Structure formats: structure tokens, C-alpha cells
Amino acid sequence: MFRRRSALLVRPALDDDALHTTLTELRPTPQLHGLGAGRTRPLWQPVADLLRDTGRDWDRRWHRMSVLAGELPPAVCERWTAERPGDGDALVLRACVRSARAASEGWAAVREAERACLRAADACPEDPTPWLALLDVMYALAAPVRDAVPVWTEAVNRAPWHRGAYHRLLRHLSPRGPGTVTAMTDFASHAAARAPHGSPLALLPVAARVELVAHRNLRGRTGLGADAHWNESRAGEETEAALAGWFRTAATPHAEAVVDLNLLAFALVRTHRPNEAAPVFRRIGRHMTTHPWELLPAPERTFLYWRDRQEV
Template identity: 70%
Template sequence: MLRRRPSLLIRPELDDRALHVTLTELRPAQQLHGLGAGRTRPLWEPVAALLRATGRDWDRRVHRISVLAGSLPPAVPQRWIADRPDDADALVLQAFALSERAPAEGRAAAHRAEQACLRAARACPEDPTPWLALLSLLDAFAAPARYAVPVWTEAVDRAPWNRTAYHRLLRYLSPRGHGTVPDMMDFAEQGAARAPYGSPLVLLPVAARVELVAHRLRQDPLAAVGAGGHWHEPRAAVEVDAALTGWFHTPAAPHAEAVADLNVLAFALTRIRRPAEAAAVFHRIGRHMTHHPWDLLPDPEGTFRYWRDRSDDRHPT
């Protein structure tokens, strides 16, 4: 009898169950235009409860606020601010939400978002999240890196080795962002070399290689035929080995965006044709596929399923 394969879960909250529950609870609010009709508590209360529970876990707070800002209807942070104008969590969420929307709304919106980020930073002086919201805003409006690096420094001064902070600056410095290949590779190598044992930042060079492939494919879509050559360079194997020994095989506790890093590592292992090690990574991923980096392939979901199913055969449950 054929074994039924579980469906994929592709969602921005990754494997964060509490965040998923909160987003699911608020989903009907989109049909209510954010007015909270028929509700017995404020529309923003589930978000406030989630962020209170998150506390000073900056890694998970950054992840949750960035996902909430991109997923919630604008009425939720707006109503929260109206009801609780000095609530620090509300101010941070509003800053991130305004930064997300500003590119579609123009320069005046960008100025409002910038002011919201700075206000949130004053309200939460120990929190790196407002500075990462400001970094996203600078990215969206193509500010030169000399303006972005001091903002990134404010974030990592508050949360050293924060995974999201490093990956956001990596994208900023990438040729698809506002930097160059040498900028990106140098930042990735230095970050990985300095990261403490067990830190997911040892994957930065692998993520940079993925960015390099994405850049080359954007330059010339026909280059997809030869894109695999980037993974056959000796340096690629060294980077992947470092990620395996320095993070994957360590007893480090899972971080908020571990699923994203596992997908990058699994992708790299499939590209360099190391199926046994890829199977172990897919086994840990389970159903949680991310769009990137699989979107670099002609059939992202089909390729992911192929390798995941091979991992199920190697690691039967």
C-alpha cells in the first residue's frame, strides 16, 4: 500500500505555533474591516498577549513582529495605538507595519515610518526590533550602505548575534540589494568566523552563495543551466561542512527562524549531491518548506517533495 505523504506547510510564521494561532484568530478580522464587530475584547488583544509572552526573547520577538507586521490588517496596530498610545509593544508593531507599507505609499509614508521607528526605539531602548524596522525601510528606499550599517549596529548592540539582523544586512549588501559580491561574501565570512559555537550565523556563507546564484540567474535567466557550477566549487563544500558541524550537529536550542536556515542547508546539500546528509536535514524540517531558496529551481515544490520523500525513506517514522 502506498504511504500517504503529509502536505507541505509554507507560511511566514514557519513552525511558530503560538504565532500561527494568533494569526488564525485574527484572520476573520480582515472581512470585518478591522472594526472588531461582534468581538468581546479588543481586536489587538491576541497580539498584545503574544508579545507579552515573548518577553525579552529578542530572537523570537523580531521574528514575530516582522511576520505580524506583514500579515495583519493595518487596522489592528492602528486600533491598538489609538487605544493604548504609549504601549511600547504597540509602538514597535506600528513602526514595523508602517515600514512594510511605506514603499507602496511614497516618500511621505517613508518619513512617517522613520519617525515611528525612532519613537518606538525611544519607548523600547533595549529592543533591537525598531532598528531592524528602520533597516528594512532604508532597504526599501535604496539608501546607501553607509546609512544602513550604523542602524544595523544599533540592533546588534542590543542583541549580539541576532540571526535576523545578520541576514537582513547580508541581503542589503548583496548585489540584489545595494552592495556587491565582494561586500556580501566578506560580510558573510567575517560573521560566520566570529559567531559563537552553535550559532546559526555559521550558515551565512551558504546563504551568501544562494544569493550569488540568485543574482546570476536574475542577470541571465538562461544561466540556470549552468547555475549548478557554483555548488561544485571546493569552497562550497567547506561552507556546508562548517554549517553542519558548527550548527546543525550541535546541541544548540532551535531559534525562531531555524526552519528557514534548515531549508537553506537542505537546498545546498541537494545542490552538492550529498543525499544522506540532506536526508537528515529534511527529516528535521518535516513539512515546513520555505519559498526561498527553492524558488530558484524550475519546480520548487516538486523538488522539495522529491528530497523530503527520500528523507522519509531513510528516516521512517
């Protein structure tokens, strides 16, 4: 008998159903003429409700803010800040939106994004999110690492061991950005070694290895050269540390756990440990992420092959 494969859910919200519902609610339908037509409450109210419910969960707040910044119709944020100019959530979201779009809109937009981030930081002094938004601007401009580190420090001073902060700096340290292989791998290993047991930062060395492979692929160094990265003994040690230090612990799932699970499953497949990948794929379920599977041919087919292979 043929077994029916469940459809994959590849979406920015990951497994955050509340975020996905908010985004769906704000998409104009063919029956409405223009965004907000036919509504009886402010256009931005679903976003305000979502962020209010998020509270001081800085990890999830960053995930939701960054996804909203990339997916919301621009009118939502602009209308919210116009109607509630002193609202801290509105100002932080505006900073994230401006940061996400600044690099493609010119130097004036970059300066405005910087001002929006600093204004949001003043309005919400305990929130690391505005500083991470500012770090996004700096990455888009390929700002030197020495300039990015103080901004990152502002974020982690407010939320030590913040997953998003560490991954943002890892990206900045990457050779695909303004960093180097040595800086990236050293940062990843040192941060993972210092992180509390059960922290998803145990996966930083795995993320750094994936980033290195992506860098080599970008430079056209694929094939056996890419496989060699996964055949090193250190690759197996990094993957085992991620399993023991995060996956097999009783840690509470974090906002971007789906991303980390995909990274871990990918590393287990590439280091030839399919049996240990099985429970990771079971936890992933339908929530595939584009990265890192895009580094392999036919990403969805490859993901499904390995996921469904575990269920035979």
C-alpha cells in the same frame, strides 16, 4: 503500497504555532461583518498577549513582529496605538508595519516610517527591533551601505549575534540590493568565523551563496552557470561548516530555524550530498519555505522529491 505524503506547511509563521494561532484568530470570518465584529475584548488583545509572552527573546520578537507587520489587517495596529498610545509593544509593531509598507506608499510614508521607528526606539531602548525595521526602510530605498551599517550596529549593540540583524545586513550587502558580491561574501565569512559555536550565523556563507545564485538568476545567467557555484570546493566547505557549527550542535532552536534548515537542505542537495541531507529533511518535516526552493523548477515537487527520497 503507496505512501501518503503529508501536506506541506508553507506559511509566514513557520513552525511558530502561537503566532499562527494569533493570525488565524484575527482573520475576519464570513459570519462577521467587519474586523472585530462580535468580539468582547479589544481587537488587538491577542497580539498584545503574544508579544507579552515573547518577552525579551529578541530573536523571536523580531520574527513575530516582522510576520505580524506583513500579515495583520492594518486596523489592528492602528486601533491598538490609538487606544494605548504609550504602549511600547504597540509602538514597535506600528514601526514594523509602517516600514513594511512605506516604499509602496510614497515619500511621505517613508518619512513617517522613519519617525515611527525612532519613536519606538525611544520607547523601548533595549529592543533591537525598531532598528531592524528602520533597516528595512533603508533597503527598500536602496540606501548606501555606509548609511545602513550604523543602523545595523544599533541593533547588534542591543542583541549581539542576533540572527535577523545579520541576515538583514547580508541582504543589504547583496548585489540584488545596493551592495556587491565581494562585500556580501566577505561579511558572511567573517561573521560566521566570529560567531559562537552553535550559532545559526554559521549558515551565513551558505545564505550568501544562495543569494549570489538568485542574483545570477535574476540577470538571466541560469543553467550550467548556476550549477558551477555549487561545484566549487568552497561550497562544500561552507556547507560542512554549517553542519558542524550549527546543525550537529546542541543549540536551542531559534525562531527562524525552519528557514535555516531549508537553506541547509537546499545546499546539501545542490552540492550532491543527499545522505547528509536526510536528517536535515527529517527535522524540516512539513515546513517548507518558498526561498530558496523557488530557485529551482517546480519548487514544491522538487522539495518533496528530495525529502521523500530520504525516507525510502
